[in-house]
Amino acid sequence: MENRLRSLRSERGWSQADLGAVLGVSRQAVNAIETGKHDPSLFLAFKIAAAFGLPIEEIFDAQIGKTGET
Amino acid sequence: MTNGASLIRPVLIGLGLALLGVATGYGTVSWVASLDADRSSVNFADLGAVILAAALGGLGVIIFILSLFPGSAGRRSREAPPAAGPDQLSFQRLQAGALVLAGLMLALPLAASPGGSEPDRVVALAAMAGVIACFLVQTALNWTLWRRSDEFLRRLIAETGSLCFWILQAALFLWAAAERLGLAPAADAWSGVVVMMTVYLLASSFINVRNGAGAAV
Numbered sequence: 001m002e003n004r005l006r007s008l009r010s011e012r013g014w015s016q017a018d019l020g021a022v023l024g025v026s027r028q029a030v031n032a033i034e035t036g037k038h039d040p041s042l043f044l045a046f047k048i049a050a051a052f053g054l055p056i057e058e059i060f061d062a063q064i065g066k067t068g069e070t
Numbered sequence: 071m072t073n074g075a076s077l078i079r080p081v082l083i084g085l086g087l088a089l090l091g092v093a094t095g096y097g098t099v100s101w102v103a104s105l106d107a108d109r110s111s112v113n114f115a116d117l118g119a120v121i122l123a124a125a126l127g128g129l130g131v132i133i134f135i136l137s138l139f140p141g142s143a144g145r146r147s148r149e150a151p152p153a154a155g156p157d158q159l160s161f162q163r164l165q166a167g168a169l170v171l172a173g174l175m176l177a178l179p180l181a182a183s184p185g186g187s188e189p190d191r192v193v194a195l196a197a198m199a200g201v202i203a204c205f206l207v208q209t210a211l212n213w214t215l216w217r218r219s220d221e222f223l224r225r226l227i228a229e230t231g232s233l234c235f236w237i238l239q240a241a242l243f244l245w246a247a248a249e250r251l252g253l254a255p256a257a258d259a260w261s262g263v264v265v266m267m268t269v270y271l272l273a274s275s276f277i278n279v280r281n282g283a284g285a286a287v
Contacts, residue, residue, distance in 0.1 A: 024220070025220035025221070025222065026158065026219075026220050026222065026223060027158075028222060028223070028282070028283045029220050029221070029222035029223070031282055032222050032281055032282060032283065033222075035282060037280075037281045037282055038222050038225065038281065040221070041221050044221060
């Protein structure tokens with residue numbers, strides 16, 4: 001699942017550790033989400049959306065319909 | 071230009087690796103020195119246990135040393151996050167404690183029966199009591215680590231467990247079949263534990279590196 005987490009975080013001048021502290025997860029978890037190595041749970045995705053004040057679909061792109069995956 | 075602060079981490083890592091080397095070397099030499107003169111009692115499970123115990127203990131010491139320097143402990147990627155918070159530091163110290171105890175648990179039976187000799191009953195009971203004490207404390211630390219882990223670290227722990235189970239059950243089945251057919255010698259529990267711990271360490275390292283999690287054990 002692709003996401004815009006890194007660019008959104010950079011726009012706000014936050015480090016991975018800063019965002020991790022806001023979300024209550026480790027810096028490694030933030031890094032893994034940004035690099036596409038970890039898809040966050042629904043609960044964490046909502047927390048990320050709330051942290052940036054954006055709808056989930058503006059941060060994450062599940063590419064449904066683009067690759068044939070459902 | 072490299073400043074003094076940026077040198078702290080590589081120096082600490084070098085120091086930790088040196089400590090690990092010293093511990094491994096000392097443990098191996100002590101163990102070899104305890105063998106019979108004709109070296110007929112060389113046991114590869116014991117040699118593996120010595121190396122594993124030194125590796126686990128040394129890794130724990132490295133993580134603990136790094137946790138003493140918050141400015142360097144949080145720097146694990148090309149990003150430059152600020153110093154690790156107190157939660158992360160205490161988490162790292164818990165990890166260090168669990169690793170050191172795992173090393174101690176492996177080292178105690180070896181220390182109580184050098185060269186594979188039959189230990190005195192009192193020594194054996196004292197060593198077993200020590201193993202059980204380490205096991206109980208380590209179990210509590212592992213439980214605390216699990217509870218304090220976020221969803222990403224829990225996923226890595228679960229994946230490591232799954233990978234280990236898949237590898238070890240396959241190996242155990244194949245060995246048992248070969249043993250049943252008289253094609254392999256009977257396996258003992260100590261050798262099994264050494265193989266299991268080795269596989270766990272390798273699987274954990276592989277999964278953590280693959281997911282960019284650094285030292286998340």
